[in-house]
Amino acid sequence: MAKTQSKNYEEWIKSIVKKHYGKRCPDHVKECACCQAWDIYDTIIDANRGKL
Numbered sequence: 001m002a003k004t005q006s007k008n009y010e011e012w013i014k015s016i017v018k019k020h021y022g023k024r025c026p027d028h029v030k031e032c033a034c035c036q037a038w039d040i041y042d043t044i045i046d047a048n049r050g051k052l
């Protein structure tokens with residue numbers, strides 16, 4: 001798949017996380033729903049890096 005499509009996919013997920021949880025917190029807090037959402041985002045991006 002083209003690199004631009006992968007980038008769009010990242011941006012798309014990022015916009016969803018941002019919309020629902022807001023911007024990433026400056027400090028990571030395990031109990032924070034926002035931080036957990038961004039953790040999931042990171043996991044998805046890492047897992048799909050190079051594949052998309």
Ligand SMILES: [Zn+2]
Nearest residue numbers: 025032034035
């Ligand atoms: Zn947080």
